[in-house]
Amino acid sequence: xxxxxxxxxxxxxxxxxxxxxxxxxxxxxxxxxxxxxxxxxxxxxxxxxxxxxxxxxxxxxxxxxxxxxxxxxxxxxxxxxxxxxxxxxxxxxxxxxxxxxxxxxxxxxxxxxxxxxxxxxxxxxxxxxxxxxxxxxxxxxxxxxxxxxxxxxxxxxxxxxxxxxxxxxxxxxxxxxxxxxxxxxxxxxxxxxxxxxxxxxxxxxxxxxxxxxxxxxxxxxxxxxxxxxxxxxxxxxxxxxxxxxxxxxxxxxxxxxxxxxxxxxxxxxxxxxxxxxxxxxxxxxxxxxxxxxxxxxxxxxxxxxxxxxxxxxxxxxxxxxxxxxxxxxxxxxxxxxxxxxxxxxxxxxxxxxxxxxxxxxxxxxxxx
Amino acid sequence: xxxxxxxxxxxxxxxxxxxxxxxxxxxxxxxxxxxxxxxxxxxxxxxxxxxxxxxxxxxxxxxxxxxxxxxxxxxxxxxxxxxxxxxxxxxxxxxxxxxxxxxxxxxxxxxxxxxxxxxxxxxxxxxxxxxxxxxxxxxxxxxxxxxxxxxxxxxxxxxxxxxxxxxxxxxxxxxxxxxxxxxxxxxxxxxxxxxxxxxxxxxxxxxxxxxxxxxxxxxxxxxxxxxxxxxxxxxxxxxxxxxxxxxxxxxxxxxxxxxxxxxxxxxxxxxxxxxxxxxxxxxxxxxxxxxxxxxxxxxxxxxxxxxxxxxxxxxxxxxxxxxxxxxxxxxxxxxxxxxxxxxxxxxxxxxxxxxxxxxxxxxxxxxxxxxxxxxxxxxxxxxxxxxxxxxxxxxxxxxxxxxxxxxxxxxxxxxxxxxxxxxxxxxxxxxxxxxxxxxxxxxxxxxxxxxxxxxxxxxxxxxxxxxxxxxx
Numbered sequence: 001x002x003x004x005x006x007x008x009x010x011x012x013x014x015x016x017x018x019x020x021x022x023x024x025x026x027x028x029x030x031x032x033x034x035x036x037x038x039x040x041x042x043x044x045x046x047x048x049x050x051x052x053x054x055x056x057x058x059x060x061x062x063x064x065x066x067x068x069x070x071x072x073x074x075x076x077x078x079x080x081x082x083x084x085x086x087x088x089x090x091x092x093x094x095x096x097x098x099x100x101x102x103x104x105x106x107x108x109x110x111x112x113x114x115x116x117x118x119x120x121x122x123x124x125x126x127x128x129x130x131x132x133x134x135x136x137x138x139x140x141x142x143x144x145x146x147x148x149x150x151x152x153x154x155x156x157x158x159x160x161x162x163x164x165x166x167x168x169x170x171x172x173x174x175x176x177x178x179x180x181x182x183x184x185x186x187x188x189x190x191x192x193x194x195x196x197x198x199x200x201x202x203x204x205x206x207x208x209x210x211x212x213x214x215x216x217x218x219x220x221x222x223x224x225x226x227x228x229x230x231x232x233x234x235x236x237x238x239x240x241x242x243x244x245x246x247x248x249x250x251x252x253x254x255x256x257x258x259x260x261x262x263x264x265x266x267x268x269x270x271x272x273x274x275x276x277x278x279x280x281x282x283x284x285x286x287x288x289x290x291x292x293x294x295x296x297x298x299x300x301x302x303x304x305x306x307x308x309x310x311x312x313x314x315x316x317x318x319x320x321x322x323x324x325x326x327x328x329x330x331x332x333x334x335x336x337x338x339x340x341x342x343x344x345x346x347x348x349x350x351x352x353x354x355x356x357x358x359x360x361x362x363x364x365x366x367x368x
Numbered sequence: 369x370x371x372x373x374x375x376x377x378x379x380x381x382x383x384x385x386x387x388x389x390x391x392x393x394x395x396x397x398x399x400x401x402x403x404x405x406x407x408x409x410x411x412x413x414x415x416x417x418x419x420x421x422x423x424x425x426x427x428x429x430x431x432x433x434x435x436x437x438x439x440x441x442x443x444x445x446x447x448x449x450x451x452x453x454x455x456x457x458x459x460x461x462x463x464x465x466x467x468x469x470x471x472x473x474x475x476x477x478x479x480x481x482x483x484x485x486x487x488x489x490x491x492x493x494x495x496x497x498x499x500x501x502x503x504x505x506x507x508x509x510x511x512x513x514x515x516x517x518x519x520x521x522x523x524x525x526x527x528x529x530x531x532x533x534x535x536x537x538x539x540x541x542x543x544x545x546x547x548x549x550x551x552x553x554x555x556x557x558x559x560x561x562x563x564x565x566x567x568x569x570x571x572x573x574x575x576x577x578x579x580x581x582x583x584x585x586x587x588x589x590x591x592x593x594x595x596x597x598x599x600x601x602x603x604x605x606x607x608x609x610x611x612x613x614x615x616x617x618x619x620x621x622x623x624x625x626x627x628x629x630x631x632x633x634x635x636x637x638x639x640x641x642x643x644x645x646x647x648x649x650x651x652x653x654x655x656x657x658x659x660x661x662x663x664x665x666x667x668x669x670x671x672x673x674x675x676x677x678x679x680x681x682x683x684x685x686x687x688x689x690x691x692x693x694x695x696x697x698x699x700x701x702x703x704x705x706x707x708x709x710x711x712x713x714x715x716x717x718x719x720x721x722x723x724x725x726x727x728x729x730x731x732x733x734x735x736x737x738x739x740x741x742x743x744x745x746x747x748x749x750x751x752x753x754x755x756x757x758x759x760x761x762x763x764x765x766x767x768x769x770x771x772x773x774x775x776x777x778x779x780x781x782x783x784x785x786x787x788x789x790x791x792x793x794x795x796x797x798x799x800x801x802x803x804x805x806x807x808x809x810x811x812x813x814x815x816x817x818x819x820x821x822x823x824x825x826x827x828x829x830x831x832x833x834x835x836x837x838x839x840x
Contacts (some may be wrong), residue, residue, distance in 0.1 A: 244384045
């Protein structure tokens with residue numbers, strides 16, 4: 001992807017920055033107004049000793065919040081996160097983590113739909129044909145993915161078939177060393193996908209995880225078929241397992257002419273799309289968040305107040321700014337390299353995403 | 369820079385992900401290693417049967433000849449490496465540079481592997497009790513007028529290899545002549561031996577389609593174990609616990625190797641002092657067959673003191689020095705964690721570090737980019753002491769006072785036990801002890817292996833099962 005330069009681009013980036021500052025101000029006004037904000041942030045402000053509505057005028061002013069602590073999301077009452085102005089709306093709760101102990105919970109009303117509608121604009125119609133049906137092959141349950149992918153299918157005029165996978169059980173199987181059970185569970189999931197793909201449902205679009213994509217492609221090949229022959233045209237997948245090497249492997253050995261695009265997303269942020277990735281750029285994967293709804297920054301491992309230079313390695317710091325959810329300066333469990341704005345996105349991105357190296361040994365990733 | 373590709377049934381594959389392997393003392397990159405992704409392993413294992421097929425096309429006798437030739441090539445030829453080649457002396461220097469093992473120990477391990485390859489025919493004859501190897505390839509045949517049949521449990525043996533001691537590679541050398549393919553996941557700091565051995569095999573005429581190498585992280589090791597019907601892995605106690613009930617996995621963990629001195633011989637303990645020192649010190653104490661416990665009912669303080677007098681003064685020396693007896697710890701924090709663990713164990717009553725009296729300076733020696741632990745002899749007044757059952761990856765030994773009658777029940781799992789006794793009843797008890805694997809009766813150093821005998825289970829029994837077979 002070419003890095004944008006020149007006067008017009010500088011203007012574009014400046015406009016994006018101004019738009020972000022204005023958005024920050026608007027969101028802070030909303031979340032800290034007693035008439036509209038959620039109980040959590042209103043109580044926080046009452047004891048903070050300063051008034052965010054008066055003092056936050058730009059994105060940089062969010063530094064005053066310090067870092068959002070993920071422990072705040074564990075346990076109830078979950079209603080404390082619902083903005084008063086949205087209290088009469090149907091509320092979803094999505095969870096992250098939770099293999100052991102209390103999971104982190106985030107409330108959602110429309111955000112997941114908005115995030116996936118924005119993401120839809122990045123999908124090429126040639127490979128994700130409008131009106132075609134989808135298969136969601138991955139974690140559902142308490143996660144956002146099922147509803148989000150289903151909404152994406154609806155938004156693009158299709159119907160979504162779903163096969164569930166419980167990642168918490170998968171992690172337990174791995175930790176217990178029950179590899180036979182793990183294999184049997186994966187087979188059980190793939191069996192269901194095979195049934196759906198062979199049932200004449202005109203499924204042309206797929207969301208799945210890298211591991212399940214491998215298993216599905218291998219199974220299809222075992223049965224003298226392929227992803228291509230099964231009718232799939234486009235796939236999106238994601239996670240820190242979606243590395244340049246894995247992408248190359250998938251392209252060279254699993255996909256045939258099927259299109260695959262990486263994404264980076266989670267319950268707290270939404271969904272970041274990727275620029276083109278392929279042999280022409282060494283399969284480099286750069287993600288750009290849906291700014292101004294979410295902002296990704298890469299900060300120094302030892303000094304989170306310092307942004308790393310472009311190309312430098314840092315820890316991902318996420319800020320989410322929607323009317324449903326305010327999450328300032330949250331230090332993620334991932335690290336990567338800071339990417340400059342480009343033609344398609346007028347703000348910073350991140351490449352080389354991987355688990356945060358100082359936590360990596362304790363984290364089980366890519367299990368499903 | 370030297371580049372190690374992934375080897376997919378003999379075909380080099382350069383990954384987009386590479387890990388640098390650095391010199392333990394200078395931090396300078398020595399080589400870069402392509403990192404496989406687990407999907408590659410899963411993909412390639414779909415063609416595992418071909419590995420056995422290509423080997424079965426070569427008669428066993430011919431395979432043995434080629435393997436012996438490979439031994440010669442491994443120890444003396446210039447073999448392909450990266451874009452260039454590698455001489456045996458370069459191999460020694462490079463292996464030492466990334467593992468921290470002194471060069472003379474790398475040479476010793478190289479000679480050990482050569483010996484196993486030279487002797488491969490006799491070793492297999494011992495492990496199969498003289499079976500005609502062609503019978504394993506064909507699956508059945510008559511011997512001494514009896515029909516025998518053996519079924520291969522797997523077309524390939526998967527191996528997740530360690531970095532700590534190159535000598536362990538001897539365990540997989542008999543696999544190719546058994547017409548079973550090799551799937552190796554090298555240790556992160558020791559890509560050298562698997563690669564060089566694979567090149568020696570290929571140059572000696574072993575079909576490259578029978579050999580795969582997948583350098584990578586833990587998830588690649590899991591993929592090897594997950595996709596090979598039989599695997600041999602190395603790891604610590606948690607790994608052993610994880611896989612011990614899995615019949616498809618032969619797991620090699622800590623040895624907890626010991627010397628047990630009977631009451632009838634303990635008054636003459638000085639006669640076996642050299643044997644005890646060698647058992648603790650050889651190969652810098654890195655092997656599972658190095659002694660980590662010496663048990664006797666009396667004279668234990670004198671034994672510990674005599675050992676400490678010999679071992680305590682040993683200092684780290686440059687790896688090129690032929691007197692270097694200690695290997696460096698190249699993983700940051702590992703030596704310090706071990707030293708702290710020992711210090712915690714020394715807090716118990718009745719436990720003393722005896723080497724402290726014979727050593728100038730601290731046990732933990734910090735260098736700029738690596739650490740060393742100096743030999744450590746601990747005296748334990750009873751088997752209940754926590755340090756009585758410890759094993760660490762350097763010359764560490766607990767001298768434990770324990771009545772002979774309680775010894776076998778107290779020692780726990782023991783890979784190698786050398787019993788210094790002529791007491792027939794104690795010898796009988798040692799022979800019958802189910803917590804001892806390899807048993808030496810008499811003054812045999814624990815580190816002296818007889819390659820003609822099985823190690824932690826017979827690999828032939830692991831790879832093949834005898835079955836009934838009738839043909840009308």
